[in-house]
Amino acid sequence: PKVGSRRNGRSGARKSARRIPKGVIHVQASFNNTIVTVTDVRGRVISWSSAGTCGFRGTRRGTPFAAQTAAGNAIRAVVDQGMQRAEVMIKGPGLGRDGALRAIRRSGILFRFVRDVTPMPHNGCRPPKKRRV
Amino acid sequence: MPQVLLHHHFPITTVNLRPSSFLTLKPTPQIHLRSEPTRAATIKCMANPRRVAMVAKQIRRELSDMLLTDKVLQYAVLPEAALGADRYLSSVTTISDVEVSADLQVVKVYVSVFGDERGKEIALAGLKSKAKYIRSMLGKRMKLRLTPQIRFIEDESLERGSRVIAILDKIKAEKSIAADEDEEESEFSDSPQDDRDWEDDDPDEDIIYVK
Numbered sequence: 001p002k003v004g005s006r007r008n009g010r011s012g013a014r015k016s017a018r019r020i021p022k023g024v025i026h027v028q029a030s031f032n033n034t035i036v037t038v039t040d041v042r043g044r045v046i047s048w049s050s051a052g053t054c055g056f057r058g059t060r061r062g063t064p065f066a067a068q069t070a071a072g073n074a075i076r077a078v079v080d081q082g083m084q085r086a087e088v089m090i091k092g093p094g095l096g097r098d099g100a101l102r103a104i105r106r107s108g109i110l111f112r113f114v115r116d117v118t119p120m121p122h123n124g125c126r127p128p129k130k131r132r133v
Numbered sequence: 134m135p136q137v138l139l140h141h142h143f144p145i146t147t148v149n150l151r152p153s154s155f156l157t158l159k160p161t162p163q164i165h166l167r168s169e170p171t172r173a174a175t176i177k178c179m180a181n182p183r184r185v186a187m188v189a190k191q192i193r194r195e196l197s198d199m200l201l202t203d204k205v206l207q208y209a210v211l212p213e214a215a216l217g218a219d220r221y222l223s224s225v226t227t228i229s230d231v232e233v234s235a236d237l238q239v240v241k242v243y244v245s246v247f248g249d250e251r252g253k254e255i256a257l258a259g260l261k262s263k264a265k266y267i268r269s270m271l272g273k274r275m276k277l278r279l280t281p282q283i284r285f286i287e288d289e290s291l292e293r294g295s296r297v298i299a300i301l302d303k304i305k306a307e308k309s310i311a312a313d314e315d316e317e318e319s320e321f322s323d324s325p326q327d328d329r330d331w332e333d334d335d336p337d338e339d340i341i342y343v344k
Contacts, residue, residue, distance in 0.1 A: 031194070064229070064291050068298065090225065093197035095291075098227040101247050102295040106302075114222045118201050133184070133191045133275065 019082045020046070025111070026089045027071070027100045032059075034067040034096025036074040038083075046081070049074035051096070064099030071103035085110045089117045179235050188277070192240060193231040195274050196267070200226060205266065209259035224248025226256050229288045233281065240281045243288035253287070260285045 023046065026037040037048040051066035054073055060066055086109050090097050104111060180188075199206055210226050230243040244260060246253040260267075264283050272280035 031197075065294065068295070093194075093201055093228075095227060095229055097225055098229070098245050098247050098291050099295075101225060102291065106295060106299050114225060116201075116222055116225075120202065130274075131191060131194075133187050133277075 021082060022085050023078065023083050024087050024089060025071075025074075025104060026091065027067075027096060028091045029067065029094035029096030029100065030092050031062055031094050033061045034070055034094065034100060036067075036071045036100055038074050038078045038086075047074055047077040049077075062095060064095040067096035067099035068103040070096075071100040072107060075104065075107045075109060079107065079109070083109060085112060087112060088114045090114065091116075091118050093118075180237055182235070185233050185235060185237065188237060189231045189233040189240075191275060192233065192242075192271065192281075193228060195271060196228050196231070196242060199267065199270060200228065203270070206260075206263060209263045210256045212255065212259075224252030224256055226260075229291060237277070238279065238281050240283050242283060242285050244285055245288040245291045257285060257287055 020040050022041055024039050024041060024043070026035075026039065028035045028037075033051050035048065035050040038046045040046060049070045051061040051063075051070045054066065054069045056063075056066045056069075086104070088101065088104060088111050090101075101114065200210070211222060211224065213223060225247040227245050227247070228242055229245045232241040232243070233239075244257065246256045248256075264285065268280055268283050271283070
């Protein structure tokens with residue numbers, strides 16, 4: 001394990017100078033927030049941004065406009081590194097799905113596939129109790 | 134004329150409750166009939182607005198969950214999933230808003246679809262065809278006295294907002310390019326900036342009217 005951590009420490013210095021033409025954008029859209037993470041194809045995170053870090057607080061984090069700004073922020077940091085094509089993975093319900101997708105299309109990155117990777121149990125853990133309205 | 138109609142209509146109360154010209158002709162019988170407790174028409178009770186908001190939020194959660202989990206709904210929205218497209222989607226459907234009427238009988242669901250024109254039509258048509266199925270599933274999941282009627286409406290507000298932001302970004306980019314050119318001329322820095330601000334206001338107004 002110690003050897004592995006040393007290797008990661010060294011690759012951290014190399015990460016900032018890397019040029020990645022292809023990457024993966026993960027969008028986790030819950031009802032109250034949206035988190036946009038940009039990683040490379042293997043899954044190592046390059047940059048991330050969320051509606052909360054963009055300055056929205058409270059109920060405004062869940063809005064699609066907040067998702068658009070979060071996606072814009074995350075991609076701006078990556079476009080400088082020369083990413084042209086991306087694959088988008090969407091997780092969860094929420095308005096962030098739509099908003100972030102539109103922001104990604106607006107930013108000019110070509111995305112080939114949109115995948116939905118919401119975690120689906122094959123009937124595993126017991127879900128929380130039903131909300132009574 | 135009014136007497137003949139009263140004989141034909143079995144629920145007498147409903148005739149009087151509807152605002153029509155007959156109300157002005159016969160004021161006294163209506164007061165008697167309105168005090169009758171028996172009503173054959175639907176029960177109307179106005180719920181607490183806080184409860185209406187809670188029900189709307191819960192319906193939104195349930196519908197979004199159904200869209201994600203339920204196989205039948207997914208096949209209705211995206212026919213390619215039936216062929217085994219395995220999560221490579223051509224269009225993403227999101228429920229952007231749910232409006233419930235004050236008596237919890239009618240639910241308007243605003244659906245936003247990301248994708249091309251054909252995908253939008255297919256998604257909305259699929260949802261509308263499964264409206265009864267969705268209503269029954271909602272009744273099973275939620276404990277409500279009367280499961281409301283569900284109507285699907287296409288929501289274009291997200292698209293419009295995205296277009297507005299794109300235009301604003303374009304204007305900002307042009308403004309920054311013009312600002313870079315004008316930085317060399319320092320004497321005229323004030324008035325060109327004022328002109329540019331005024332020019333920026335006009336395109337914004339155009340955007341608001343363009344729908």
